[in-house]
Amino acid sequence: MRLGIIQSGIYCDAYPMKTIREGLIILAISIVSGAVAFLIHPKAPSLSASDLELELEQVRELGSVFWVDARADEDFESGHLDGAISLNEERWEELLLGFLDSWGADDPIVVYCSSQACLRSREVAERLQEELGVEDIYVLKGGWERLLEAGMVSEGSQ
Incomplete structure (x- = not known):
């Protein structure tokens, strides 16, 4: 009791x-x-920040990649990596169809934005992972600044 x-x-x-x-x-x-x-949960981030980021040398080791420029439209128009396609958060719905038409699903995707401090490339990469289930996707460390430094592009190149 x-x-x-x-x-x-x-x-x-x-x-x-x-x-x-x-x-x-x-x-x-x-x-x-x-x-x-x-x-x-399906929307839980699948990779940590460091898992997504690659140095330019690591990107070169991948061989053929599909480049995505996550910078603002005006930056893309003033210069971008040859063959890169623009895909940014501001015009996601408009630009996504062009991305899908251009991307071969076998090619790894490398997203870049202005610099190492820029978060746009990470946001675009994570959104592609979440919405399209893209797994083979990376963010270029150093972004556009790193591409310029490596001599892969010059200001105003298209």
Whole structure:
């Protein structure tokens, strides 16, 4: 028989440790199930930031790649890597069809933006992963600045 105390009109269990233990078990089950759901959710990021980024030398080792320029339209128009296609967040819906028409699904995608500090390339790469299920996708470390430094393009080249 369990004894309880009525205190201020509320029944208090004489065994509060059991109640606390049951609460902790429920909390632990909730945390574990939430973590599992987060990890297997289809929109969960599949790669960490460092997994996406490649140095230019690593990109060259891939062989044939499909270049995506994630910079603003005016930057793309003033110069871009030969063969690159523009795809940015501002005009995603408009530019996505051109991307799909040009991209051969066998080619790895390398996205670049203005510089190492630019986040546009990461956003475009992650969106392609989420919306199209693209797995073989990378972000060029250093972006456009790195391409200029390597002599792969010159200002105003198209």
